[in-house]
Amino acid sequence: MKTIQIKEELCDWLINYITNTIHGLEAENSTEFNKWAKNFKREEAEFLVNMEFANDWGYDKREQISSKEATEYAQSILKRILDNWHL
Numbered sequence: 565m566k567t568i569q570i571k572e573e574l575c576d577w578l579i580n581y582i583t584n585t586i587h588g589l590e591a592e593n594s595t596e597f598n599k600w601a602k603n604f605k606r607e608e609a610e611f612l613v614n615m616e617f618a619n620d621w622g623y624d625k626r627e628q629i630s631s632k633e634a635t636e637y638a639q640s641i642l643k644r645i646l647d648n649w650h651l
Contacts, residue, residue, distance in 0.1 A: 567628040574634060575617055581638045582609040586645070600649060612641060
């Protein structure tokens with residue numbers, strides 16, 4: 565299983581994962597959502613990840629995590645973004 569270095573790689577990995585995932589989303593009956601998803605900027609993901617990163621990973625003593633754990637963490641951020649996309 566691939567591992568991700570927390571201090572060196574995780575932040576960029578999360579930003580890219582979130583941005584690419586949102587760009588790939590599409591809702592059948594919502595042109596407004598589809599437009600938002602296609603125009604979601606990397607900077608928006610970067611802002612959100614940076615807000616969460618220090619709180620969630622700043623005290624973690626590990627040097628690396630599994631890609632599975634990183635994906636689960638990214639999914640939790642994605643859920644919050646998607647729950648609030650229209651705000």
